[in-house]
Amino acid sequence: xxxxxxxxPNNSGSxxxxxRGNRGAxxxxxxxxxxxxxxxGPQKGYSTNAPSQRTRRADPARLVAYEVLRAVASxxxxxxxxxPARIRExxxxxxxxxxxxxLSYGALRGQxxxxxxxxxxxxxxxxxxxxxILDALRIGAHQLLSMRVPPHAALDxxxxxxxxxxGAGPSALxxxxxxxxTAHSLGEWLDILLDGxxxxxxxxxxxxxxxxxxxxxxxxxxxxxxxxxxEIEALLEADNAAPVVNLVALPGLGxxxxxxxxxxxxxxxxxxxxxSAGGDLGRLESVRKGTTRVQDVGSQLVARAVAGxxxxxxAPDGERWLDLCAGPGGKATLLAALAHREGATLLANEPAPxxxxxxxxxLSAVPGEAWTVRTGxxxxxxxxxxxxxxxxxxxxxxxxxxxxxxxPESRWRRAPKDIADLGPLQRDLLSSAIDAVKPGGVVAYVTxxxxxxxxxAVVGDVLGKRVDLELMDAGQALDNVSLTGNLAAGxxxxxxxxxHLHHTDAMFMALIRKKP
Numbered sequence: 001x002x003x004x005x006x007x008x009p010n011n012s013g014s015x016x017x018x019x020r021g022n023r024g025a026x027x028x029x030x031x032x033x034x035x036x037x038x039x040x041g042p043q044k045g046y047s048t049n050a051p052s053q054r055t056r057r058a059d060p061a062r063l064v065a066y067e068v069l070r071a072v073a074s075x076x077x078x079x080x081x082x083x084p085a086r087i088r089e090x091x092x093x094x095x096x097x098x099x100x101x102x103l104s105y106g107a108l109r110g111q112x113x114x115x116x117x118x119x120x121x122x123x124x125x126x127x128x129x130x131x132x133i134l135d136a137l138r139i140g141a142h143q144l145l146s147m148r149v150p151p152h153a154a155l156d157x158x159x160x161x162x163x164x165x166x167g168a169g170p171s172a173l174x175x176x177x178x179x180x181x182t183a184h185s186l187g188e189w190l191d192i193l194l195d196g197x198x199x200x201x202x203x204x205x206x207x208x209x210x211x212x213x214x215x216x217x218x219x220x221x222x223x224x225x226x227x228x229x230x231e232i233e234a235l236l237e238a239d240n241a242a243p244v245v246n247l248v249a250l251p252g253l254g255x256x257x258x259x260x261x262x263x264x265x266x267x268x269x270x271x272x273x274x275x276s277a278g279g280d281l282g283r284l285e286s287v288r289k290g291t292t293r294v295q296d297v298g299s300q301l302v303a304r305a306v307a308g309x310x311x312x313x314x315a316p317d318g319e320r321w322l323d324l325c326a327g328p329g330g331k332a333t334l335l336a337a338l339a340h341r342e343g344a345t346l347l348a349n350e351p352a353p354x355x356x357x358x359x360x361x362x363l364s365a366v367p368g369e370a371w372t373v374r375t376g377x378x379x380x381x382x383x384x385x386x387x388x389x390x391x392x393x394x395x396x397x398x399x400x401x402x403x404x405x406x407x408p409e410s411r412w413r414r415a416p417k418d419i420a421d422l423g424p425l426q427r428d429l430l431s432s433a434i435d436a437v438k439p440g441g442v443v444a445y446v447t448x449x450x451x452x453x454x455x456x457a458v459v460g461d462v463l464g465k466r467v468d469l470e471l472m473d474a475g476q477a478l479d480n481v482s483l484t485g486n487l488a489a490g491x492x493x494x495x496x497x498x499x500h501l502h503h504t505d506a507m508f509m510a511l512i513r514k515k516p
Contacts, residue, residue, distance in 0.1 A: 002495055005346075007132045008332075009448050012041050012307075017133025019139075019204055027156065028172040030516055031044055031495060036308055039320060040306060047274070051199075052280065056193070057160060057164050058160065058164040058165055059092045059157050059160065059161060059164060060091075060092060060096060060100075060159045061092060061096040061097075061099045061100040061103070061155055062139065062158065062161050062413050063164075063238075063396050064086045064087060064090050064092065064100040064104070064485070065107065066098050066135060066139060066161055066165065067086050067102035067290050067340070068100075068104040068108075068490075069084050069087060069104065069108065069135040069138065069139065070082050070131075070132065070135055071106060072108065072409045073131050073135060074131065076413075078407060078409070079104055079105065079108055079407070079408065079409055080406060080407060082103060082454030083100070083104055084281075084282055084395045086100075087100060087101075087478065088282065092344050094215040097340075101265065102147065102242065103139060103142060103143065103147070105242065105408050106134075106142045106146055106147070106191060106242075107138045107139050107141070107142040108211055108408040108409045108412075109239075109240055109408040109411075110138075110141075110142060110146065110209045110240075111138060111209065111409075111412055112206070112209050112210070112211065112411075112412065113139075113206055113209040114138050114141040114142065114145070114209075115138070115499040116193055117145070117189045117193070117284075118134075118137050118141060118152075118177065118181070118189065118391075119143060119177075119263075120176055120180075120189075120192070121177045121180035121181055122377060124240070126242070128382055130166075130170065131165060132165075132166050132170075133162070133170050133174060133210070133464075135231055135350040136158060136161060136162045136166065136170075136174050137174060137177055137178065137319075140154060140155070140158035140174065140178045140181070141178070141205065141240070142179055142223050142434075143157075143158065144178065144181050144182055144202065145181070145185070145189070145505065146186060146218070149471060150233070151182050153184070153489050154178070154340065155175065155178055155182070157418055158174065158178060159171050159174055159175045159178075160175045160445055165179050171494060175468075180347045183376065184292050186230065189367075193206060194206060194207075198405070199419070201215050201219075202242045202305045204232065204233065204236060206239070206241060208233075208236035208237065208239070208269075209240065209411075210236055210239065210404075210411055211411060211412070211414075214401060214404075214414070215232065217401065217416075217451050218232060218235055218236070218401065218420075218450070219232045220324075220451075220452065221401075221450035221451050221452060221455075221506075222235065222450075222454040223452075224455075225452075225455075225494075225496040225508075226451060229272075231500065233396065233496065235499065235500045237500070238405065238498075238499035238500035238503075239404045239411075239499060240405070241278055241405060241499075242405075243405045243406050244275045244276070244503070245276040245277075245281065245293055245294060246267065246273060246274070246275060246276075246294065246295060246296050246297045246300070247259050247264060247273060247274040247276055247281070247295070248270075248272055248273050248274075248292070248293050248295045249272045249273075249274075249286075249291065249292050249335060250290075250291050250292070250293065250333065250334065250337040250365060250366065251272060251334075251338055252337060252340065252341045253291045253337055253338050253339050253340075253365060253366065254289075254291025254365075255284055255286070255291075255292075255301045256272070256273075256286075256292065258285060258286045258292070259274045259276060259281075259286070259292060260274065262276075262284065263276070264276040266482060267297060267483075268484070269301070269482055269483055269484060269502070269503075269504070270297055270300050270304065270481065270483060271483060272300075273297055273300055275483055277402055289364030289365060289492065290333070290361075290362065291361075292329065293333060293334070295330050295334065295503060296333075296505045296506030296507075297405065297503075297504050298404075298417050298448075298497045298502070298506075298507035299331050299505070299507065300334065300489075300499070300508055301391070301481060301482060301504070301507075302393075302395075302444065302446050302507055303331045303334040303335050303338070304334075304338070304514065305393070305444070305455050305474070305477040305478050305481050305509065305511075306321075306442075306444045307335060307338040307339070308477065308480055308481050309391070309442050309444075309472065309477050309511060311390050311391060311440060311441050311442050311513075312440035312441075312516055313390040313438045313440040313441045315441070316388050316457075318343045318344050318345065319339075319342070319344040319345075319390035319391065320344065320345055320346075320347065320388060320389045320390055321335060321339050321344055321345065321346045321347070321389060321390065321391045321392070322346070322347050322349065322381070322391070322392045322433070322436055322437075323335055323346060323347070323348045323349065323392075323393045323395070324349050324378040324381060324391040324392060324394040324395075324429060325349070325378055325394060325395050325397065325429065325434070325437075326348035326349055326350045326356075326359045326360040326373070326433065326464075327350040327356065327358060327359055328349070328355055328359065328362065329358055329359035329361070329362030329363060329484050330362065331339065331358075331393065331395060332346065332348040332359055332362065332363060332371075333362045333365065334365055334392065334469060335364060336348070336363055336366040336371040337366050338364075338369075339370050339371070340366055340367055340369075340370035340371075344349070344390075345369075345370055345372070346370060346371045346372070347371070347373075347374055347389070348363065348371060348372070348373050348374070349373075349374045349375075349376060349378050349381055349393060350373070350374075350375060350457065351375070351376060352375075353377060355361050356373055356374075356375040356424040358371050360373050370447065372377050372483075378394070378429050378432055379425075379429060379432045380432070381432055381433075381436050382431065382432035382433065382434070382435025382436040385434070385436055386435055386436065387435070387436070387437065387438045387439065388436060388438070389436050389437050389438060389441060390437070390438055390440070390442075391442055391443075391444075392434075392436055392437045392439075392441070392443045392444070393443075393446065394429050394430055394432075394433040394443060394444065394446065395443045395446040395447070395448075396422075396425070396426045396429050396430070396445070396446070396447055396454075396458075397411055397422060397425060397426070398422060398426070398447040398448055398451075398454050399414050399418050399419055399422065399447040399454065400414070400448050400449060400450065401414070401448075401449040401450065401451055401506070402447070402448045402449045402450050402497075402505045402507060402508070403448045403505045403506070405499055405505075406505065419451060419453050419454060420453075422454065423453060423457075425446075426454060426458045427461060427462055430443070430445050430458060430459070430462045433445070433460055434462065434466070434512065434514060437470075437514050438514070439514050439515065439516045440512065440513070440514065440515075440516040441513070441514055442472065442511055442512065442514075443507055443511070443512045443513075443514070444510070444511055445458070445459055445509070445510045445511075446507065446509050446510075447507075447508045448497055448505050448506070448507055448508075448509065449505040449508065450498070450508055454498070455494070455508040455510075456492070456494060456510075459471075459494065459512070463512070468514055468515045469513070469514060469515065470512070470513050470515060471493040471510065471511065471513075471514050472493065472511035472512070472513050473493050473511070474493060474494050474495035474509045474511045475487065475493070475494075475495040475501055477495070477509075478497075478509070486504065493510075493511075494508065494509065494510045495509045496509075497506050500509065510512045
């Protein structure tokens, strides 16, 4: 998280104007009967308002950000799911929604670095603070260090938020801590924290707000997929860049006209896609109907590649497709629309009942004759429906290390043991997918992680146990459905997309054909 990165807009007006006071005035010191000083005069960057004049309400945009951080911390929620609902609930306009989005995602992305700074400004270990107080401090730190919010406004509004939703006592602590934060710029704080540090991984972790183990894992991933380790800085910076929202119009069912009318631009990587500056896209009628969807362009490419690859199954009555891990339904819906256009049918499998309902809702935009939802363990499908499908997508549960730019909280939730814990499940699901595909059919193994333990190692282990399988050129399959070509040549015919190269999630894909 470099000092020059992630600068928000020059926000002014009602959000940032409160607490300006008369900053240039000199105020005579006054003491009460006990000799205590009541007014020490203005200090640089701070509000000169008396306590009774300071903001005592929660600014709606900052309140949304606070509620998002609280949901992430206390409910294990995902910011990208909570934020749109909170924006609608508080009826933020486009400008305030943009401010709330930057503040929410920025505070979550920079959490590790901000916590290191806050630890220097608090007189106790951070884990001893009430979690709500710590979230308010992170919101204040992001405004002070990485957004173009005037310091007096950031202080006044954050303290006002705390006073409204936490209490007067905690707000005094928050005010005192954030005043200490203003003593240095982000760059100066980083220099202080890294003074005497020589370990490049630790330096990169603090400067770019990633856990050290993830920095090491991503560096290893670059090398494993044929990229130079020197790209790690660019990859970490891309993780911290606010992502452009990708849209897709379901083929044959939707269009992007409404999105273009609201400022979106045509996507340059895959057909039927658009790039949006953000805001509450749920207000678009086409998005509410589900014929236009928010979906990362990497996921769009993968789904189209699965639908477009040649198979040799000879299905005269129409092909059967399978999405083995369909929840929450993004890729499944695009696949179903493509299947409907091609006269095929899709079975979308999801083990968790609540996520299966999300899949059903997502698929409702596609004619019902094109799809079916199954609620059950994907590891059982291969045995129950052996050699029944022409194409199978198995987008396995993974650490999500490739989607850190869109899920900023994930970097602080994950631990190295998650990779080891997920490995057996990933191998079992891939094996089930291979059992379910017909001879001559194709399985696409997909993860939203570039880590070799979740990608090439899984594919290698499963292929090494069978003689009836062969790898296809996944990079070529992606090129065939992209508008640019030369996308994602990876390691031994697999494909790997990258945020810093393709402006997508770090999506991995291997295509496995079962020999006829």
